[in-house]
Amino acid sequence: MNSFIAWIGGKKLLRKEIVSRFPEDGFDRYVEVFGGAGWVLFEKEPGKELEVFNDIDSNLINLYRCVKYHCEELQKELNWMAISREQFFDSRSQLEGRGLTDIQRAARYLHIIKVSFGADRRTFGTNKKNLSGTIDYLTLVQERLKNVVIENKDFEDLIKVYDRPRALLYLDPPYHGTEKYYEGGFKLEDHLRLRESLGKVKGRFILSYNDDEFIRDLYKGFRIESISRNCGLTNKGTAGEFNELIIRNY
Numbered sequence: 001m002n003s004f005i006a007w008i009g010g011k012k013l014l015r016k017e018i019v020s021r022f023p024e025d026g027f028d029r030y031v032e033v034f035g036g037a038g039w040v041l042f043e044k045e046p047g048k049e050l051e052v053f054n055d056i057d058s059n060l061i062n063l064y065r066c067v068k069y070h071c072e073e074l075q076k077e078l079n080w081m082a083i084s085r086e087q088f089f090d091s092r093s094q095l096e097g098r099g100l101t102d103i104q105r106a107a108r109y110l111h112i113i114k115v116s117f118g119a120d121r122r123t124f125g126t127n128k129k130n131l132s133g134t135i136d137y138l139t140l141v142q143e144r145l146k147n148v149v150i151e152n153k154d155f156e157d158l159i160k161v162y163d164r165p166r167a168l169l170y171l172d173p174p175y176h177g178t179e180k181y182y183e184g185g186f187k188l189e190d191h192l193r194l195r196e197s198l199g200k201v202k203g204r205f206i207l208s209y210n211d212d213e214f215i216r217d218l219y220k221g222f223r224i225e226s227i228s229r230n231c232g233l234t235n236k237g238t239a240g241e242f243n244e245l246i247i248r249n250y
């Protein structure tokens with residue numbers, strides 16, 4: 001199924017390539033460490049394994065929790081929201097204040113994701129939007145999230161808690177050079193901290209990144225594949241402007 005939101009760095013185009021590389025002999029738990037719009041989680045078929053979805057963005061995780069636990073109330077709250085520039089800025093400023101309930105907060109966050117330009121949550125987008133289609137679709141998303149554990153942790157802490165020998169971790173960190181687009185940013189030391197954590201995991205991991213010399217160097221020794229934006233494996237496997245990397249420890 002599709003995600004219910006667009007997201008900067010969302011893996012809409014790469015999701016099938018990633019799922020096709022999941023270990024053939026299975027896994028007992030699936031942990032999506034940098035959740036965002038969850039394109040890979042929504043592509044993956046729910047199985048018997050534990051599924052965990054995490055992001056550090058607390059407004060985003062509150063939205064997922066409200067879809068999971070209070071879907072109808074959220075749909076009602078969204079029903080009166082208009083696609084207008086004024087209401088976009090009202091939602092933004094209300095999110096910065098205090099006093100909203102979790103459901104009101106979730107509705108405003110979904111509203112600004114939907115009506116902003118490229119889901120950047122900062123500028124009002126002038127292209128056509130379908131808010132009522134999204135409101136209806138939330139019912140299916142609620143069903144998909146029924147058995148998913150939703151977490152709001154920094155990646156290092158999350159990996160420590162959920163890593164096991166039969167775990168599959170999928171990681172999609174902010175790309176090197178695009179960190180400023182995410183709430184709270186992502187610094188050079190965070191890229192290094194992630195590499196350090198992944199060097200110690202007991203389970204298997206699949207990591208997506210932009211094709212960049214710094215990242216290739218950082219993950220030297222792991223299995224690295226280069227994929228072009230239109231999702232073909234690249235022949236040369238060299239760093240190129242529009243390529244992405246899929247890095248695995250298996």
Ligand SMILES: C[S@@+](CC[C@H](N)C(=O)[O-])C[C@H]1O[C@@H](n2cnc3c(N)ncnc32)[C@H](O)[C@@H]1O
Nearest residue numbers: 007009010011034036037038039056154155172
């Ligand atoms: C490239 S996006 C993930 C996109 C996602 N795979 C999708 O398909 O939409 C990276 C995500 O990492 C989250 N993030 C940034 N720093 C983090 C941290 N220290 N721990 C956990 N998540 C973090 C951001 O909030 C953002 O949603």
